[in-house]
Amino acid sequence: MVEAKKHAKIGEYSTLELMAACGARAIRDREVVFVGTGLPMVAAALAKRMHAKNAKIVYEAGFIDSNAVDIALSIADSRLAYRASAAVGLIETLGLMLQGGHVDVGFVGAAQIDEYGNLNTTYIGDFEHPKVRLPGSGGGNDIVSSAKRIVVIMKHEKRKFVKKLDYVTSPGYIDGPGVRERVGLKGGGPVLVVTDLCQMGFDEKSKRLKLLTVHPSITAEQVLENVSCDLIVEGRVPETEPPTFEELSLLRAIDPHGIYIPKPNKKQP
16 A cells, blocks of 8 residues: 655645755756756756756756766866766757757746746846846756756746746747747647746647646635736636655655755844
């Protein structure tokens, strides 16, 4: 008899731990996973220690099939070379791996996202006089254009979920179904958006954002109040599955110093 999973209750885990667990669950065994610094790095490590032990983790700086034990500080951290199948460069990762169609799932973040999953990581405001200049594409456009599916992990704010992007850095479904294929993009497009309020996917027919689950203690109304774009909501929205105690234990072992998932403040005696 299989023992039922024991899920943590609200107060026993942080929102970031829940987001990392959601990201990890999007990874399947034996997949090639392209990740960057931050929560995606933690999510990929969790998946590899849980249900996707044969997944191959790739980092933009050139580490392929990394089996790092210690949490890295960046995609170029030498810790990522531990038991890696190869340590190469950008041409191999962005060119041969991504553009060659060998990446199953890519993780990215965004400053803005619209209802078709197009992403902005370039600037906010007017082109000539932007309010904020952001890092730009880096490898973001390569990942979103070429990976077979995309997972976006980002903070949920009304100003980030917009009707029209200030700049299109990376193409989602552009403006509807079939457009990615018509313009020659190899990748399948975004399939999941994980935020601190919910999980969203994309409607199969329209390719527009669709609410999949709301996190514990969050309502669909709260999510709708925090978007400026159209969001599909169908019927009663289920609750996101909380982290299991096994997931939490592994997450805290992966990031023991709270680099990407800060430890809760302890009360001083």
